[in-house]
Amino acid sequence: xxxxxxxQEVSGLFEKLSEKYDIYAPKRVKNAGRYxxxxxxxxxxxxxxxxxxxxxxxxxxxxxxLSPIQQTIFYFTEDEYRESKGKTRPxxxxxxxxxxxxxxxxxRIYAGNGGFVDMYYQRMHxxxxxxxxxxxxxxxxxxxxxxxxxxxxxxxxxVKPLEDGMLFEVKDEEFAPCFEKAExxxxxxxxxxxxxxxAVIPEIPDKEVLNALKKHPMWKQFNGRCISxxxxxxxxxxxxxxxxxxxxxxxxxxxxxxxxxxxxxxIDTFAKVAGGGDYRTTAGDRMRYKMLHKFHDYxxxxxxxxxxxxxxxxxxxxxxxxxxxxxxxxxxxxxAQIRAELGR
Amino acid sequence: xxxxxxxxxxxxxxxxxxxxxxxxxLQMRVPGGFVDAKYLEMIQYMAKTWGDGNFHFGTxxxxxxPGIKYDDIPAVNAYIEKYIKEVDAELCEVDxxxxxxxxxxxxxxxxxxxxxxxxxxACIGNYHCxxxxxxxxxxxxxxxxxxxxxxxxxxxxxxxxxxxCNKAHLCDFGIIGTYKFDYxxxxxxxxxLCAKKCEHGATRxxxxxxxxxxxxxxxxxxVGCGECARACPTSAWQRHPEPLxxxxxxxxxxxxxxxxxxxxxxxxSEDVIIAVLKNWQKFSAWVMDYKPEYLHxxxxxxxxxxxxxxxxxxxxxxxxxxxxxxxxxxxxxxxxRSNCNVKPIELHHTxxxxxx
Numbered sequence: 197x198x199x200x201x202x203x204q205e206v207s208g209l210f211e212k213l214s215e216k217y218d219i220y221a222p223k224r225v226k227n228a229g230r231y232x233x234x235x236x237x238x239x240x241x242x243x244x245x246x247x248x249x250x251x252x253x254x255x256x257x258x259x260x261x262l263s264p265i266q267q268t269i270f271y272f273t274e275d276e277y278r279e280s281k282g283k284t285r286p287x288x289x290x291x292x293x294x295x296x297x298x299x300x301x302x303x304r305i306y307a308g309n310g311g312f313v314d315m316y317y318q319r320m321h322x323x324x325x326x327x328x329x330x331x332x333x334x335x336x337x338x339x340x341x342x343x344x345x346x347x348x349x350x351x352x353x354x355v356k357p358l359e360d361g362m363l364f365e366v367k368d369e370e371f372a373p374c375f376e377k378a379e380x381x382x383x384x385x386x387x388x389x390x391x392x393x394x395a396v397i398p399e400i401p402d403k404e405v406l407n408a409l410k411k412h413p414m415w416k417q418f419n420g421r422c423i424s425x426x427x428x429x430x431x432x433x434x435x436x437x438x439x440x441x442x443x444x445x446x447x448x449x450x451x452x453x454x455x456x457x458x459x460x461x462x463i464d465t466f467a468k469v470a471g472g473g474d475y476r477t478t479a480g481d482r483m484r485y486k487m488l489h490k491f492h493d494y495x496x497x498x499x500x501x502x503x504x505x506x507x508x509x510x511x512x513x514x515x516x517x518x519x520x521x522x523x524x525x526x527x528x529x530x531x532a533q534i535r536a537e538l539g540r
Numbered sequence: 541x542x543x544x545x546x547x548x549x550x551x552x553x554x555x556x557x558x559x560x561x562x563x564x565x566l567q568m569r570v571p572g573g574f575v576d577a578k579y580l581e582m583i584q585y586m587a588k589t590w591g592d593g594n595f596h597f598g599t600x601x602x603x604x605x606p607g608i609k610y611d612d613i614p615a616v617n618a619y620i621e622k623y624i625k626e627v628d629a630e631l632c633e634v635d636x637x638x639x640x641x642x643x644x645x646x647x648x649x650x651x652x653x654x655x656x657x658x659x660x661x662a663c664i665g666n667y668h669c670x671x672x673x674x675x676x677x678x679x680x681x682x683x684x685x686x687x688x689x690x691x692x693x694x695x696x697x698x699x700x701x702x703x704x705c706n707k708a709h710l711c712d713f714g715i716i717g718t719y720k721f722d723y724x725x726x727x728x729x730x731x732x733l734c735a736k737k738c739e740h741g742a743t744r745x746x747x748x749x750x751x752x753x754x755x756x757x758x759x760x761x762x763v764g765c766g767e768c769a770r771a772c773p774t775s776a777w778q779r780h781p782e783p784l785x786x787x788x789x790x791x792x793x794x795x796x797x798x799x800x801x802x803x804x805x806x807x808x809s810e811d812v813i814i815a816v817l818k819n820w821q822k823f824s825a826w827v828m829d830y831k832p833e834y835l836h837x838x839x840x841x842x843x844x845x846x847x848x849x850x851x852x853x854x855x856x857x858x859x860x861x862x863x864x865x866x867x868x869x870x871x872x873x874x875x876x877r878s879n880c881n882v883k884p885i886e887l888h889h890t891x892x893x894x895x896x
Binding site: 225226227228229230231232233236238255256264265266425426427430441443444457458459460463515 | 666670673674726727728729730751752753769770772773774775780
């Protein structure tokens with residue numbers, strides 16, 4: 197069912213919802229940008245609906261709500277330990293289709309991959325319900341349509357803000373009682389059909405082409421351009437890599453906590469292993485690894501779809517203006533060249 | 541050429557004498573070195589109509605038009621009335637009918653009333669630059685009305701960040717834009733890039749704690765440049781809501797005693813900068829026994845001594861809690877003529893009210 201609420205009713209609704217739910221949304225943090233007098237938009241708990249940033253892509257992805265950059269996983273004292281309690285209140289999260297589709301990717305990695313369900317992800321996942329935000333096609337870095345992530349039906353409610361109120365489509369029966377007295381309306385969310393940007397994903401038919409692509413000179417250009425800061429993977433909706441770190445409290449090594457902290461395959465120490473070996477020593481190697489993970493390896497392992505949801509945050513956030521879609525185009529050219537040379 | 545020209549009055553009017561008798565160069569104020577490009581048409585017209593067709597970027601970011609004949613100066617002054625009104629009176633809200641705060645009616649067709657307070661220079665600042673912390677020309681426009689028109693000389697340079705491309709260290713009152721930063725350890729992934737950037741391009745105050753994989757900071761030596769925030773891939777370093785300013789005092793070039801300026805204020809708020817500069821006329825007047833003459837601002841500080849300068853400049857100023865003030869300043873001068881500052885006592889300059 198769909199409804200139309202006045203501004204006042206919307207405030208009342210979210211006030212009521214916040215009695216049970218923590219409400220998360222993209223929120224502006226003034227002056228927190230990389231450069232002075234620039235803002236960032238990040239997912240955070242909101243206390244008022246007016247805090248939601250509707251018309252601009254968030255700098256950081258929605259995944260931070262479910263898998264924050266840092267979380268404590270357990271505390272230890274001598275030979276005892278206790279898991280962190282984590283969140284207990286259910287969450288309502290404002291999200292766009294790309295963000296919601298990205299959560300499917302997160303779930304595939306965290307919950308079930310290798311026959312193992314990550315409890316820390318799962319307990320957050322179970323608390324999350326989504327409110328679908330309207331998207332008009334994003335900015336000039338978005339390419340969700342190319343990745344097939346422009347639509348979703350995985351949401352509890354869909355909304356559309358109006359000048360004087362808000363339209364709601366209520367899918368999850370749990371929320372129906374909130375709308376008993378509300379004015380009915382015709383409303384179904386519209387999905388983006390076209391982005392300004394189109395990305396073509398290279399077809400890599402076999403291992404021989406894949407291996408030739410790995411050795412292709414195209415990756416070397418990134419040695420001089422990419423600064424290996426990792427901003428792209430932190431901004432990525434689907435990256436899941438983390439490292440763990442034991443932090444000792446004060447001077448007593450018997451007491452402390454184990455943390456999970458986001459890691460980035462773009463940072464130069466990422467592939468360093470015990471004994472000093474390092475599998476990807478150049479920025480070009482690391483870029484190749486990321487691109488193939490997003491646009492080949494993930495799909496090769498899980499079938500269905502590619503890992504990338506086309507949110508474009510990596511491009512938007514890169515301080516060196518490396519565009520993921522231009523890099524894809526270069527991959528396409530390299531694959532075409534390789535296929536011609538190998539005759540396939 | 542037989543001319544009777546009051547060169548001093550010409551200079552006060554911002555027309556500079558040239559090597560050729562009767563030929564002058566106009567220097568037009570551009571506060572913060574930033575102005576609507578539409579005025580370039582005006583400059584071109586002036587250079588072609590009254591100048592020699594050439595243009596020079598003044599070393600203090602003025603529009604300089606050389607080759608103006610003495611007889612054309614009234615026409616030039618009448619023509620720049622619009623520019624002075626739009627840029628100084630309107631954009632910078634300068635009260636043109638005052639000199640050093642005292643009522644003094646300005647004849648709008650007579651050109652610039654004073655040259656003493658020199659054009660405030662600025663780098664492009666955060667209007668454009670990825671390093672800058674402040675909007676430099678907006679600050680310049682706020683300060684213009686405090687120092688101009690005045691016969692008291694002061695050179696103010698504004699730099700958007702501690703890299704100081706605009707050489708705040710080489711003027712009387714150099715202002716550098718800074719920030720204090722909040723560190724959000726919960727966003728830090730321990731990549732150490734901020735520490736590397738700080739070591740490479742700033743003051744090496746950050747280090748990566750191997751035990752926690754978080755950043756340690758030596759707040760004492762932080763210059764507030766923001767290289768950490770610029771480098772951070774996760775926005776773990778975030779600027780405070782408002783910028784703060786460093787003031788570098790008493791830098792100068794010159795034949796006798798060139799020297800770099802030294803820190804007078806650190807972490808001062810914009811309100812403090814404005815309040816301090818509002819005391820500049822009072823300080824200058826006191827040093828020169830209330831008789832304004834063309835004397836470089838740095839020399840006034842020399843005559844009074846830093847402690848007297850500090851006393852007058854901070855009079856009535858409410859310092860923001862973060863603000864630090866130099867207790868004393870020991871400049872290191874480069875004396876081009878050996879011992880040129882050692883001279884008979886009767887040649888020493890005086891400071892403060894003189895009793896005959």
